[in-house]
Amino acid sequence: MHFQLTEDQSALRAGVRQLLEARFDRDALRAAVDDPALDRALWRELGDAGFFALRLPEAEGGVGLGLPEAVLAFEEAGRVLLPGPLVATHLAAGAVPGAATGEAVVTRADSGLVTWLEEADEVLGDVAGAVAVRSVDPLTPLHRLRGGGGPGPGPEAVLLTAAEQVGSAARTTELAVRHAKERKQFGRPIGGFQAVKHLCARMLVRTELARTAVYAASVTADPVEIAGAKLLADEAAVRGARDCLQVHGGMGFTWEADVHLHLKRAWVRAELWQTAAESEELLAAALR
Known part of the structure; x- marks a missing residue:
């Protein structure tokens, strides 16, 4: 099994890094720490770039790539500490209107901890009894589910x-x-x-x-x-x-x-x- 990236995969990684370096550099990171509200404009730019629709079939308006390509994109997001419920919104593309394009922010309530609950436009799962907790990360607001959450999204x-x-x-x-x-x-x-x-x-x-x-x-x-x-x-x-x-x-x-x-x-x-x-x-x- 070979793990050398293809030219297309290398170009994808470079493109995501270029976008994030331009829109979420160190100054933006520090600004987000001071004002942790989710940057909706950046969220929509991610949607326009295909970040959330990366694995959505082209027939459904997506990019039509696979899990390996999504991993490359999320690795770049982790590199710059990009805030927001990225995983939940990505997984909701095609199922929740606006998730693929970045017009909707989606979070999930099935892992015990819920991120960005108050900023989300759509919450997948039951958040009844969710309690706000002090997050150690100033860029990740958290709520804890009293029941500990469900089986998770997979x-x-x-x-x-x-x-x-x-x-x-x-x-x-x-x-x-x-x-x-x-x-x-x-x-x-x-x-x-x-x-x-x-x-x-x-x-x-x-x-x-x-x-x-x-x-x-x-x-x-x-x-x-x-x-x-x-x-x-x-x-x-x-x-x-x-x-x-x-x-x-x-x-x-x-x-x-x-x-x-x-x-x-x-x-x-x-x-x-x-x-x-x-x-x-x-x-x-x-x-x-």
């Missing part, structure tokens, strides 16, 4: 969330390496010190391992492989952000640094759709 939501985690892990690796090259102590870049080298190397290995697992699962769409990919992606995102904080030292813990935002989003994503415990149970059952 493995696709788990995989797309894992793809976002991979994008975040890749970005924190980039941030750590860049800082290690620029920051100097004792007259030399800190990247020259063995301890820092090892931190960055482990971040890279975890990210690439998770990316390979996510890409493979996008081809097979096997729920067990998706569970394994989510476990690896959650670990890469959470531990990668922690290691990135370590490389940055004291300044990494300041509000001005972006690293803490990646860690907080990774914590939230790790609890969405399929937790580590649920993934482990699925894998254990398959092994039995």
